[in-house]
Amino acid sequence: MSRSINLAVIPGDGIGQEVVAEGLKVLSAVLPQDVKLETKEYDFGAKRYHATGETLTDADLAALKQHDAILLGAIGDPSVPSGVLERGFLLKLRFAFDHHVNLRPSKLLPGVATPLAGQPEIDFVVVREGTEGPYTGNGGTIRRGTEHEVATEVSVNTAYGVERVVRDAFARAQARPRKKLALIHKNNVLTFAGHLWTNVFNRVAAEFPDVTTEYMHVDAATIYLVTQPERFDVIVTDNLFGDIITDLAAAVSGGIGVAASGNINPGREFPSMFEPVHGSAPDIAGQGKADPTATVLSVALLLRHLGHDGEADRIDAAVTADLTERAALGARSTAQIGDALAARVAG
Ligand code: NAI
Ligand code: MG
Numbered sequence: 001m002s003r004s005i006n007l008a009v010i011p012g013d014g015i016g017q018e019v020v021a022e023g024l025k026v027l028s029a030v031l032p033q034d035v036k037l038e039t040k041e042y043d044f045g046a047k048r049y050h051a052t053g054e055t056l057t058d059a060d061l062a063a064l065k066q067h068d069a070i071l072l073g074a075i076g077d078p079s080v081p082s083g084v085l086e087r088g089f090l091l092k093l094r095f096a097f098d099h100h101v102n103l104r105p106s107k108l109l110p111g112v113a114t115p116l117a118g119q120p121e122i123d124f125v126v127v128r129e130g131t132e133g134p135y136t137g138n139g140g141t142i143r144r145g146t147e148h149e150v151a152t153e154v155s156v157n158t159a160y161g162v163e164r165v166v167r168d169a170f171a172r173a174q175a176r177p178r179k180k181l182a183l184i185h186k187n188n189v190l191t192f193a194g195h196l197w198t199n200v201f202n203r204v205a206a207e208f209p210d211v212t213t214e215y216m217h218v219d220a221a222t223i224y225l226v227t228q229p230e231r232f233d234v235i236v237t238d239n240l241f242g243d244i245i246t247d248l249a250a251a252v253s254g255g256i257g258v259a260a261s262g263n264i265n266p267g268r269e270f271p272s273m274f275e276p277v278h279g280s281a282p283d284i285a286g287q288g289k290a291d292p293t294a295t296v297l298s299v300a301l302l303l304r305h306l307g308h309d310g311e312a313d314r315i316d317a318a319v320t321a322d323l324t325e326r327a328a329l330g331a332r333s334t335a336q337i338g339d340a341l342a343a344r345v346a347g
Pocket of ligand 1: 280292
């Protein structure tokens, strides 16, 4: 645990600005006096793109690399063509900083409504591969715009890339009380990548005899996430499947307003980045309606990554307490929720 935190802050677009302000409020409130918090704000996103045409330069990456961690709000705006900021900023950063573990916990907290019948016990973590699969930009197009247009989007899977994320997932499963790990893929149809994933998974499993494993096709997994979410403990999966099932996981476990994530470089050669799962929500931006809870929970993940477990626990407890009372409190603004959480962690 370090006695100082040098944090890069990227509020980004839309509600990113609003929720990050609350995340920082809670972070300042939870840190003890003797931990020095330094923050530097970066203006990436639509504003920078319109002003300079840039999304993320090599100089930006060099500057970001100096920080201990990155807190991100959201990037994306209707004024920018789709894909420019997603590829040019988000994916570029995740690849450049080798964020190969995309961690997305799903926990249904008390007092939080789920669209599922009953109040199932939901407490699982998705470990999504973050640097390979169909998201590497390995593809192309010819005869564009004609009726003979051809497009390829190749999924890249390496034994090295799969093994490191599978190992990370086994270690996380081993550290949890239930010690269960599910591999989710589609190895009956995507046989080349599927066999690589399955073989690596089975080989690594032999080193973790205390972890119970199962394999599930991704389509079946979407059923079980709705009908039996309590069966999951840790899930490891490919980049694309992980992207999709974590949105479903967020929907069943309290919604996008409370879904946190970490883009983690476990070897710590680069700063890891923590962000809410949601985007910039242009439909509610600037109105004080955004729920900052997902960002606050992302701050807890950030603190845990930096070894500040006690402070992370205090944030988690404050969020749990706030959610329990939320229904009775009526509608609150983004800042009011942030103030309430900051008061709880400080008190
Ligand atoms: P979105 O997550 O921004 O919004 C989806 C829906 O959820 C909207 O109705 C929104 O109002 C609501 N919502 C989202 N966050 C909320 C919060 N904290 N509190 C209350 N309601 C919330 O997804 P959408 O609309 O598909 O994308 C909007 C933009 O965000 C796009 O440009 C997209 O590319 C970008 N995006 C960026 C991400 C990132 O920075 N990592 C992740 C996802 C989307
Ligand atoms: Mg997504």
